[in-house]
Amino acid sequence: MNKLVINLNNKKFKSLSNSDNGEVSDATIFHYYQQEQCIWAEYHGGEIIRGFIVGKIVNDQLEFTYQHLNTAFELMTGKCISSPAINESGKITLHERWQWTCRDFSIGESILVEI
Template identity: 45%
Template sequence: MINYNNKHFRPVSNTENGETSAETIFKYQQTGNILTSAYAGGRIIYGHLIGLGDENGQIEMRYHQVNDKGKLMTGICNLRPEQLAMVKSDFIKHGNGLREINRNDNRLLKK
């Protein structure tokens, strides 16, 4: 199983009726096979999830969230994350500021 402790992720895809987007940032904590995450961004004002991971990387989660219309939503999510290629961020001096060359992009792929 991937070590999720103190890592931040964003979705790269969602179901048609899903409310999370690439603007939603998930901040994970992990103790053993127990995962928790607070998340917000995009259409989500605030959300929280708790889940159990197994040795094959499958995660079963329960979530609750408040969307931008003030509606409370709850649900179940089963996923198997995949680690995507990451590129280290590099900055160079450009004029009066810094210019980003590449972006470190930690993403969570829902299946």
């Protein structure tokens, strides 16, 4: 069942926080798109030259994979489950639990906020 009522189409986000093993920073901008239960995004900035997300909405969460090219010209890949919410300012926040599927396969958490 796909119950998510938040529409991510054409929304932009930046990082509020990230685990130390992550490469996303507050200089990274995400541009999300949504068509029914399909979501995708492009991101760049900070340590990331260009990145892409593709995934789906399952219940109240986003499930997606990501890949990006960092400033060291390493191709980095991972997977993520993201829980959207609305903050006290009425902006969408994405509370993310992610794992690299390359390098050390470490796990991390991040929070993105709509800009």
